[in-house]
Amino acid sequence: AQSVTQLDSQVPVFEEAPVELRCNYSSSVSVYLFWYVQYPNQGLQLLLKYLSGSTLVKGINGFEAEFNKSQTSFHLRKPSVHISDTAEYFCAVMTRDMRFGAGTRLTVKP
Amino acid sequence: EAGVAQSPRYKIIEKRQSVAFWCNPISGHATLYWYQQILGQGPKLLIQFQNNGVVDDSQLPKDRFSAERLKGVDSTLKIQPAKLEDSAVYLCASSYDRQTQYFGPGTRLLVL
Numbered sequence: 001a002q003s004v005t006q007l008d009s010q011v012p013v014f015e016e017a018p019v020e021l022r023c024n025y026s027s028s029v030s031v032y033l034f035w036y037v038q039y040p041n042q043g044l045q046l047l048l049k050y051l052s053g054s055t056l057v058k059g060i061n062g063f064e065a066e067f068n069k070s071q072t073s074f075h076l077r078k079p080s081v082h083i084s085d086t087a088e089y090f091c092a093v094m095t096r097d098m099r100f101g102a103g104t105r106l107t108v109k110p
Numbered sequence: 111e112a113g114v115a116q117s118p119r120y121k122i123i124e125k126r127q128s129v130a131f132w133c134n135p136i137s138g139h140a141t142l143y144w145y146q147q148i149l150g151q152g153p154k155l156l157i158q159f160q161n162n163g164v165v166d167d168s169q170l171p172k173d174r175f176s177a178e179r180l181k182g183v184d185s186t187l188k189i190q191p192a193k194l195e196d197s198a199v200y201l202c203a204s205s206y207d208r209q210t211q212y213f214g215p216g217t218r219l220l221v222l
Contacts, residue, residue, distance in 0.1 A: 004152075032209060034210075036213075041215075041218075042215055042216075043114070043201055043203075043213035043214050043215045043216050044153070044201070044203075044213040045213070046210060046211075046212070049209070049210060051209065090152050090153075092152075094209065096166075097155055097158065097166055098143075098155060098211065099155075100152030100153050100154070101152050102150070102151055102152050103150075103151070103152055
C-alpha cells in the first residue's frame with residue numbers, strides 16, 4: 001500500500017518570504033499526487049494535483065509543486081507568502097484509494 | 111455550483127450513545143467518500159461509494175460504524191455505540207472522476 005510522509009509538522013515563516021513544504025511518498029505502482037489546504041474549522045480545499053505530463057504543477061493562490069519520481073517527492077512551494085496562507089497543508093497520494101500525510105502547519109508571521 | 115453539504119457541523123454526545131451524520135454531495139458526482147480526521151492527523155478513508163454501491167469499506171469499524179447511500183445521492187454515516195476515541199472531524203467528499211475529491215466542511219464530534 002502507498003504511504004505519505006510530510007517531513008515538517010510545523011513551518012513558521014515571515015510574510016513575503018518563500019516557503020517549501022516537503023512531501024515524500026512510497027508506492028510500488030504509479031500514483032496521482034495532491035496538495036490540499038485546510039483553514040480552521042473548514043474542510044479541505046484542493047490546491048493542485050499531478051496526474052501525468054509536466055512535472056511542474058501550478059495551483060491556486062500562487063502555489064506550485066514539482067513531482068520528482070526518482071526521489072519520490074512532491075514538494076509544495078510559494079515564492080512569497082501572505083498572512084492569509086496560514087493554514088494546515090496536506091499532501092496526498094492516490095493509487096486505489098487516497099492516503100493523506102499527517103499535515104504541515106504553516107504559520108505566516110508579520 | 112453548490113459544494114458538498116454536511117450536517118450537523120458540531121455534535122457532542124456521551125459515550126455509548128448513537129449519532130448520525132448527513133452528507134449531500136455535489137450534483138452529478140457519482141463517488142462519495144467518508145473520512146475520519148483525528149486531531150493532529152490527516153484524514154483517513156472510512157468508506158467509498160460509487161452511486162449506491164460500496165467500493166471500499168476496509169477501514170470502517172463495522173462493529174459500530176455503518177453508512178448508507180440509498181438513492182445514490184446523499185449519504186448517512188452512523189456510529190452506535192460511540193466511544194471516546196471516535197472524537198474527530200468526519201469529512202464527506204465527492205468526485206465525478208474518482209481522482210479529484212471535493213470536501214465538505216465536516217462534522218466535529220466530541221464524545222464525553
